[in-house]
Amino acid sequence: MSVETQKETLGFQTEVKQLLHLMIHSLYSNKEIFLRELISNASDAVDKLRFEALAKPELLEGGAELKIRVSFDKDAKTVTLEDNGIGMSREDAITHLGTIAKSGTADFMKHLTGDQKKDSHLIGQFGVGFYSAFIVADKVDVFSRRAGSAASEGVHWSSKGEGDFEVATIDKAERGTRIVLHLKSGEDEFADGWRLRNIIKKYSDHIALPIELPIEVAAAEGEEKPAVEWETVNRASALWTRPRTEIKDEEYQEFYKHIAHDFENPLSWSHNKVEGKLEYSSLLYVPTRAPFDLYQREAPKGLKLYVQRVFVMDQAESFLPLYLRFIKGVVDSNDLSLNVSREILQKDPIIDSMKSALTKRVLDMLEKLAKNEPEQYKGFWKNFGQVMKEGPAEDFANKEKIAGLLRFASTHGDDGEQVVGLAEYLARAKEGQDKIYYLTGETYAQVKNSPHLEVFRKKGIEVLLLTDRIDEWLMSYLSDFDGKSFVDVARGDLDLGNLDSEEDKKAAQEVAKAKEGLVERLKTALGDSVAQVRVSHRLTDSPAILAIGEQDLGLQMRQILEASGQKVPDSKPIFEFNPAHPLIEKLDNEQSDERFGDLSHILFDQAALAAGDSLKDPAAYVRRLNKLLVELSA
Ligand code: ADP
Numbered sequence: 001m002s003v004e005t006q007k008e009t010l011g012f013q014t015e016v017k018q019l020l021h022l023m024i025h026s027l028y029s030n031k032e033i034f035l036r037e038l039i040s041n042a043s044d045a046v047d048k049l050r051f052e053a054l055a056k057p058e059l060l061e062g063g064a065e066l067k068i069r070v071s072f073d074k075d076a077k078t079v080t081l082e083d084n085g086i087g088m089s090r091e092d093a094i095t096h097l098g099t100i101a102k103s104g105t106a107d108f109m110k111h112l113t114g115d116q117k118k119d120s121h122l123i124g125q126f127g128v129g130f131y132s133a134f135i136v137a138d139k140v141d142v143f144s145r146r147a148g149s150a151a152s153e154g155v156h157w158s159s160k161g162e163g164d165f166e167v168a169t170i171d172k173a174e175r176g177t178r179i180v181l182h183l184k185s186g187e188d189e190f191a192d193g194w195r196l197r198n199i200i201k202k203y204s205d206h207i208a209l210p211i212e213l214p215i216e217v218a219a220a221e222g223e224e225k226p227a228v229e230w231e232t233v234n235r236a237s238a239l240w241t242r243p244r245t246e247i248k249d250e251e252y253q254e255f256y257k258h259i260a261h262d263f264e265n266p267l268s269w270s271h272n273k274v275e276g277k278l279e280y281s282s283l284l285y286v287p288t289r290a291p292f293d294l295y296q297r298e299a300p301k302g303l304k305l306y307v308q309r310v311f312v313m314d315q316a317e318s319f320l321p322l323y324l325r326f327i328k329g330v331v332d333s334n335d336l337s338l339n340v341s342r343e344i345l346q347k348d349p350i351i352d353s354m355k356s357a358l359t360k361r362v363l364d365m366l367e368k369l370a371k372n373e374p375e376q377y378k379g380f381w382k383n384f385g386q387v388m389k390e391g392p393a394e395d396f397a398n399k400e401k402i403a404g405l406l407r408f409a410s411t412h413g414d415d416g417e418q419v420v421g422l423a424e425y426l427a428r429a430k431e432g433q434d435k436i437y438y439l440t441g442e443t444y445a446q447v448k449n450s451p452h453l454e455v456f457r458k459k460g461i462e463v464l465l466l467t468d469r470i471d472e473w474l475m476s477y478l479s480d481f482d483g484k485s486f487v488d489v490a491r492g493d494l495d496l497g498n499l500d501s502e503e504d505k506k507a508a509q510e511v512a513k514a515k516e517g518l519v520e521r522l523k524t525a526l527g528d529s530v531a532q533v534r535v536s537h538r539l540t541d542s543p544a545i546l547a548i549g550e551q552d553l554g555l556q557m558r559q560i561l562e563a564s565g566q567k568v569p570d571s572k573p574i575f576e577f578n579p580a581h582p583l584i585e586k587l588d589n590e591q592s593d594e595r596f597g598d599l600s601h602i603l604f605d606q607a608a609l610a611a612g613d614s615l616k617d618p619a620a621y622v623r624r625l626n627k628l629l630v631e632l633s634a
Contacts (some may be wrong), residue, residue, distance in 0.1 A: 003170070003171070004156060004168035004169070004170055005168065005169045005170075006090075006168060006169045007166060007167070007168040008166070008167060008168075009164050009165070009166050010094060010098060010164060010165060010166075010167065011163055011164045012098055012099075012159075012163060012164060012165065013098060013099040013100065014106075015099075015100050015105045015106060015109055016098065016099060016100055016131070017163060018109050018112075019100065019109070019123070019126075019128065019131055020131055020134055020161050020162075022112060022119055022123060023123060023128050023131060023132065023134065023135060024134055024135060024161070025116060026116045026117075026119045026120040026123060027120055027123065027128070027132070027135050028135070029120075031135050031136050031187070032190075032199045032202075032203075033132060033135075033203070033263070034132040034133055034135050034136050034137075034181075035070070035079075035081075035190075035196070035199045035200065035203065035204070036199070036203035036204055036254075036257070036258070037128065037129050037130065037132040037133075038081050038130070038132070038133060038179060039068060039070075039081070039200070039203075039204045039207060039211060040129075040204075040207075040257075040258045040261075041129060041130060042068045042081060042083035042085060042177065043068065043083075043085075043207045043208070043209060043258070044085075045083055045085030045086045045087070045176070045177060046066045046067075046068070046083055046084070046085035046086075046209055047085075047311035048085065048086040048311070049066070049084075049085045049086040049087075049147050049175075050066060050310055050311060051310060051311055051312055051313075052086065052147070053147075054310070054338050054339065055339065056148065058148065059147040059148045059175075060147075062174060062175065063084055063174070065084075066084060066085070066209050067083070067084065067209055067210045067211070067212055068081065068082070068083045068207075068209065068210070068211045068212070069081070069082045069083075069211075069212045069213075069214075069230065070082075070196055070200065070211060070212070070213055071213070071214050072190070072191040072192065072193065072196060073191060074188070074191045074192070076182075077182065077183045077187075077188045077191055078180055078181060078182055078183065078191065079136075079137075079180075079181045079183065079190050079191055079196070080178060080179065080180045080181070081177075081178070081179045081181075082176065082177070082178040082179075083176050083177055084174060084175060084176040085147075085175075085176050085177065086146065086147050086175075086176075087144045087145045087146045087147050087175045087176045087177055088142075088144040088145075088146060088155060088177060089145075089146040089149060089153065089155065090153070090155040090167060090169055092144075092146065092155075093142065093144060093155045093157040093167055094157075094167055096130075097130060097142065097157055097159075097165065098165060102126075102293065102299075102300075103293060103296050103298045103299060104292065104293040104296045104299070105126075107292075108122075108126055108292045108293070111292070121263075121264075121289075122292070123263075125262060125263070125264070125289055125290075125291055125292055126292055127261035127262065127263075129261065131161075133161075133179065133181055134161035136181060136183055136184060136187045136190055137161070137181035137182050137183055137184060137187075138160060138161065138182060138183075138184045139158070139159070139160050139161075139182040140158070140159055140161065140179065140180070140181055140182070141156065141157070141158045141179070141180040141182075142155075142156070142157040142158070142177060142178070142179050142180075143155070143156050143170065143172055143177070143178045143179075143180075144157070144172070144176070144177040144178070145172040145174070145175050145176065146175070147175040147176070148175075149175075151171055151172060151173055152169075152171050153169065154169065154170040154171055154172025155167060155168070155169060155170065155172075156168045156169075156170045193213060193214070193215075196213060197213055197233050200213070200233050200234055201233060201234065202254075203254050203257075204234055204254070204258075205234045205235050205251060205254070206234075206235070206239040206251050206254055206255040206258065207234055207236070207258070208236060208237060208238040208239075208309075209236060210232040210234065210236045211232065211233055211234045211236070212230040212231060212232050212233070213230070213231055213233050214228045214229070214230055214231075215228075215229050215230070215231045216228065217229050238306075238309055238332070239251060239252075239255045239283070240271065240281045240282075240283040240330055240332060241281065241309065241332070244271050247271070252266075252269055252271070252283075253265045253266065255283070256269065256285045256328065259285075259304055259328060259329070259330060260285065260287060260328040262287055262289075262291075262328075264287070264288045264289060265288060266285040266286060266287055266288060266328075267286045267287065267288045267369070267376055267379070267380055268285070268286045268365055268366075268368075268369050268373075268376075269283065269284060269285045269286070269329075269365075270282075270283075270284050270361050270362070270364070270365040271283045271284075272361060274357070278333075278335055278350060278353065278354065279333070279334040279335060280331060280332060280333040280334060280335070280354065281330075281331070281332045282303075282329060282330070282331045282332075282358055282361065283329050283330050284303075284327055284328075284329035284358065284361060284362055284365065285327065285328045285329050286326070286327065286362075286365065286366070286369070286380065286384075287326060287328060287383075288379070288383075289383055290326065290383040290384060291326070294325075294326060294384075294387065299325075300314070300315045301315060301317055301322075301325035301326075302314075302315040302316045302317035302318075302319065302320065302325075303315075303316050303319050303320065303327075303328070303329050303330060303331050304316070304329070304330040304331075305319075305330075305331055305332075305333070305336075305340075305345075306330060306331070306332035306333070307332070307333055307334075307336045307337070307338050307340065308332070308333075308334055308338070309332060310338060312336075312338065312340060313342070316331070316342075316345060317342075318342075318345040318346055318351050318355065319331055319351065319354060319355050319358050320355065320358055320359060320362065321355070321359055321391075321394050321395050322390065322394055323387055323388060323389075323390040323391040323394050323395065323402075324359065324362050324387075324391075325387070326383075326384050326387060327362055331354070331358065333350075333354070335350055336348075336350065356397070359395065359398065360398070360401075363398060363401050363402065363405065366380070366405050367401070367404070367405065370405060370421070377407075378407075378417075378419060381407045381418060381419075382418075385406075385407060385418060386468060386470065388402065388405060388406065389406065389468065389470050389471070389474045390470070391405075392474060392477040392478050393473070393474070393477045399477070399478070400481065400482075403422055403478055403481045404421065404422060404423060404481070405421075406421065406422065407419055407420060407421055408420050408421075408425075408438070408464040408465065408466060409444060409464070409465045409466075409467070410425070410462055410463065410464050410465055411448070411453060411456065411457070411462055411463045411465065412428075412462045416444035416448070416465070416467075420462075420464065422436065422481045422482070423482070425462060425464065426481075426482055426484060428462065429461075429462070430459070430460065430461055430499060432497070432498035432499055433461065433497075433498070433499055434484055434485075434497060434498070435484060435485055435486070435487045435497065436464070436480075436481060436484050436485070436486045436487065437456065437461060437462070437463045437464065437486075437487050437489050438463060438464035438465070438466055438475065438486060438487070438488060438489065439452055439453065439463055439464070439465055439466065439488065439489050439490055440466040440467070440471050440472045440475065440488065440490075440554060440555075440556055441465075441466070441467055441555070441556070441611075441612050442467065442555075442556070442612045443467055443612075444465060444467050446467075446612045447465045447466075447467055448465060450490075450610065450611070451538075451539055451541070451542035451545045451607075451610055452489050452490045452538060452545060452611075453489070454538060454539050454540040454541055454542060455494075455496070455537065455538040455539065455540060456489065456538075457540075458540050459496075459499060461496075461499060463489055469556070469560065471556065472554045472555075472556040472557045473556075473557060473560070475488065476557075488548070488554070489538070490547060490548055490554070490611070491547060491548045491549075491550060491554070492547065492548070492549070492550040493534070493547070493574075494537070494538050494547075500537075504537075508535070508537045511535055511579050512534070512535045514579075515535050515579050515588075518577075518579075518584075518587070518588050519533050519534060519535065521596065522575065522577070522600055525593075525596055525597045525600040525601070526575060526600055526601070526604055528572075529572065529604060529616075530572055530573060530574065530575045530604070531549055531571075531572035531573065531574055532574040532575070533574070533575045533576075533577075534574065534575075534576055535576070535577065535579055536576030536577055536578050536579075538576070539576070539577075539578035539581070540578070541581075542578060542581070542607075542610070543577060543578055543581040543583040543584050543603055543606075544575060544576065544577045544578065544581075544584070544603045544604070544606070544607045545575075545576050545577075545578075545607050545610070545611075546573035546574065546575060546576075546604075546607045546608055546611055546613075547573060547574040547576055548571075548573060548574075549571055549572070549573070549574060552571035553568060553569070553571060555611065555612060555613055573608075575604060575607070577603070583599075583603065586599075587599050587600065587603075598624045598627060598628065599628070601620070601621070601624055602621065602624050602625055602628070605621040
């Protein structure tokens with residue numbers, strides 16, 4: 001062993017300590033994945049070197065044959081992985097192997113429950129990478145040197161996976177990284193050629209560079225020790241370059257885990273080769289679960305970009321719109337230049353046409369999933385539905401397609417689950433129904449019981465119930481689907497069109513005429529609080545309701561804007577009353593102006609409460625109500 005200098009002991013970042021602890025306790029049932037994770041890192045390191053060497057060929061000095069070697073020592077109980085990739089400097093080792101750079105990690109850790117099964121899922125989504133070495137090893141030594149730096153600038157990193165690690169500067173002749181795992185007692189099964197070979201075949205066959213294992217050959221004549229020869233055990237070709245028909249599902253799945261740093265299989269994938277004006281291959285995956293940082297602004301997103309098989313960059317964001325940021329995959333272009341940069345990607349017209357083609361691919365894949373695997377699509381919607389709802393605003397061109405993928409709760413379901421698609425809604429619409437009705441609100445319980453739905457219930461017309469925070473905003477971007485326009489049932493003067501019979505319409509007109517006096521009296525009593533008063537034809541059980549003006553902001557948007565500190569334009573509701581309700585009849589017969597005033601304000605406030613709004617003057621409401629209660633009991 002070479003001389004070690006500048007030796008120091010450093011503590012792991014808190015999150016690393018937590019992760020190490022949890023991982024060792026929750027991933028014991030699938031220990032062999034440590035090898036996949038370390039090979040995946042080695043392969044990334046080689047990709048990075050290959051890319052950097054395009055501009056600086058001298059980085060390849062001492063060996064341009066890029067590979068990974070896995071070996072073992074049965075007696076010493078060690079497994080060793082060696083790559084001749086980009087390597088790490090002392091500083092790299094301290095930061096990369098001592099901290100976790102992902103944003104939102106501390107938050108993520110809080111979600112861990114201590115329940116090993118649940119946590120192992122969460123950790124899977126998080127990705128454990130290098131630290132998985134400690135599933136099987138009680139000591140890990142890393143020897144590394146950054147390509148291009150002097151042999152004297154190697155680093156030896158070592159840790160028992162507890163609270164701290166040691167680093168020292170060493171001499172290392174070859175660039176790249178060698179990782180030595182000192183197997184825990186009971187884990188020596190991994191120091192075995194067959195076992196390692198099988199694990200590599202199972203998880204890492206798709207890795208595009210050779211992974212070699214030693215084979216013993218008989219000692220040459222006159223030699224005592226058998227010579228070691230290396231044998232490539234994986235297929236060692238880029239998966240996406242192979243024809244679809246030759247690739248097994250398992251291979252697609254393992255490749256996904258490698259690029260997505262996910263432990264779970266993907267839900268679906270789409271592999272394509274485009275030839276013609278533009279030439280590129282793409283392999284796009286829909287994950288099964290949402291990553292923990294889906295809503296973190298700085299979370300990694302985008303595809304892995306290759307140019308003519310050479311890895312160029314991770315997280316190339318220009319190939320997909322933001323609402324599809326959960327898609328993982330690779331794109332390999334023959335048209336881009338190898339020294340393409342993020343800035344160039346943002347401007348290149350080639351990228352625009354690739355982006356629209358790839359977006360369409362993803363939407364097609366989701367359509368297929370929804371059609372062929374509705375149960376799986378439900379799971380997809382639970383995980384990614386909120387993000388898909390950003391689509392219509394961002395991607396005007398695909399608005400109709402995205403709308404078809406949306407799922408909603410509705411009055412025809414009973415548990416508030418978002419499972420109804422617009423095509424399904426229209427397929428079972430009432431005869432003569434040429435609108436798509438919806439209602440937005442805070443909670444499912446609130447909208448489900450909203451008085452706005454009374455007439456729809458009576459007529460058996462389905463209404464979509466929208467309670468996600470972004471729903472009202474979403475609906476402001478959707479005006480129609482399949483030629484049928486959307487109608488907010490809490491907005492404007494509800495016109496049921498053909499769904500109301502001629503008699504209904506005539507009767508309504510007559511009632512409106514008969515109640516003109518009451519309307520005027522209410523206008524005077526409610527004064528400034530309302531924009532308008534009118535007879536309602538959407539109520540069967542409730543006495544009154546507040547409708548939103550056709551052009552006014554709804555409650556949800558108002559609340560969002562207010563919460564973000566913006567000034568919201570004043571708007572007044574329309575007060576609609578149900579002439580058949582006993583309370584309204586009573587009101588109509590009320591002689592005392594004071595009592596009329598109190599009762600109409602109570603009805604107004606109740607209607608606001610039923611809509612999920614808060615009262616402007618709650619104390620006045622309570623005072624008026626109590627006054628009535630006292631009179632009642634007197
Ligand atoms: P991730 O791979 O998700 O970034 P890891 O914990 O697996 O997380 O690795 C952390 C970092 O350590 C990597 O991003 C890389 O910078 C560095 N690293 C790990 N293994 C190697 C290797 N074999 N060669 C060079 N760098 C490596």
